[in-house]
Amino acid sequence: MSEGPAFPYQRIRDDLRAEILAGNRAFGEKLPSENALAQRYGTTRPTVRRALALLKAEGLVVTHQGQGVFVRPKPRVRLLISGSNYRTHREAGLPGFDAQVREQGMSPEQRIRDVVTMDPPAEIALRLGLDEDDQVVVRRRTFLVDGSPVALCDSYYPADMVADTAVAQPRRIKGGVHAVIEDATGPIRRQVSHSIEDLVCRMPTGEETAELGLMSGVPVVRVLRTVYDSEDRPLEVQESIAAADSHEFRYEVRMR
Structure with a gap:
């Protein structure tokens, strides 16, 4: 049985996660704003916010009050x-x-x-x-x-x-x-x-x-x-x- 399409927040999370893990987004790089992501995916800001919250829980991004969401710097x-x-x-x-x-x-x-x-x-x-x-x-x-x-x-x-x-x-x-x-x-x-x-x-x-x-x-x-x-x-x-x-x-x- 095939799986149905992913929910919008899952698609946003998966796309951003793949970009970060592939190195297409540099450590410390600022992600697009909630408005920009909502427009790109044809969804709402609360949906985008849910996707970003999941990425934060995975340790992939950090938020800075009033500045936005950034790829988490990782001194490896x-x-x-x-x-x-x-x-x-x-x-x-x-x-x-x-x-x-x-x-x-x-x-x-x-x-x-x-x-x-x-x-x-x-x-x-x-x-x-x-x-x-x-x-x-x-x-x-x-x-x-x-x-x-x-x-x-x-x-x-x-x-x-x-x-x-x-x-x-x-x-x-x-x-x-x-x-x-x-x-x-x-x-x-x-x-x-x-x-x-x-x-x-x-x-x-x-x-x-x-x-x-x-x-x-x-x-x-x-x-x-x-x-x-x-x-x-x-x-x-x-x-x-x-x-x-x-x-x-x-x-x-x-x-x-």
């Missing part, structure tokens, strides 16, 4: 995870996120939300191999691209490893935390060797939605990365909540 970060890539950025004295965002012609920023010493969540304690009474130092940061938040990152470290270092201080660290860990003249002096990543897609919590400025219906990717030293001892667990519509992940794994 392509993150390449590989050993050679990591070492190249370390030798340049740059955190991997900052380096890769700059390589893509955008402006990175990491804002520190908090740095505290605390009892670890059970999952973190297990991954770090901690005993029941051990504590962690957690550095909570917001990652931004061109001024827009794209990810929340909480990094956990054994407190007895970093207690008297810059890692436990609420300030930025030149070259990132791994520069402190690998400093041959510092108190830790351990070599970062490899990491294991676990990725899960899910819908965001209300707090995550607010922190990342997510549109309704946009999922997040939870990346749980455990970093090990050259003796296979865990150094760090990073829990990142990344906006799914702002990231592309690529992993290169050398088997030998």
Whole structure:
């Protein structure tokens, strides 16, 4: 049985969605006015408004009071995870996120939300191999691209490893935390060797939605990365909540 013709609002939504996803409408581009769309499709402004509301719910457009409806800007970060890539950025004295965002012609920023010493969540304690009474130092940061938040990152470290270092201080660290860990003249002096990543897609919590400025219906990717030293001892667990519509992940794994 064939389907009947789509309702006018569905046709408007489908046409605009196809144009946006095909790249025929640039990020940040203003859409035609409600009057113009109503005239084009031979319908009414309330019908057009319904179609635009559906596109907004899908995270494809945003509205600015008194200005109109715009294709939602999406700073998309392509993150390449590989050993050679990591070492190249370390030798340049740059955190991997900052380096890769700059390589893509955008402006990175990491804002520190908090740095505290605390009892670890059970999952973190297990991954770090901690005993029941051990504590962690957690550095909570917001990652931004061109001024827009794209990810929340909480990094956990054994407190007895970093207690008297810059890692436990609420300030930025030149070259990132791994520069402190690998400093041959510092108190830790351990070599970062490899990491294991676990990725899960899910819908965001209300707090995550607010922190990342997510549109309704946009999922997040939870990346749980455990970093090990050259003796296979865990150094760090990073829990990142990344906006799914702002990231592309690529992993290169050398088997030998």
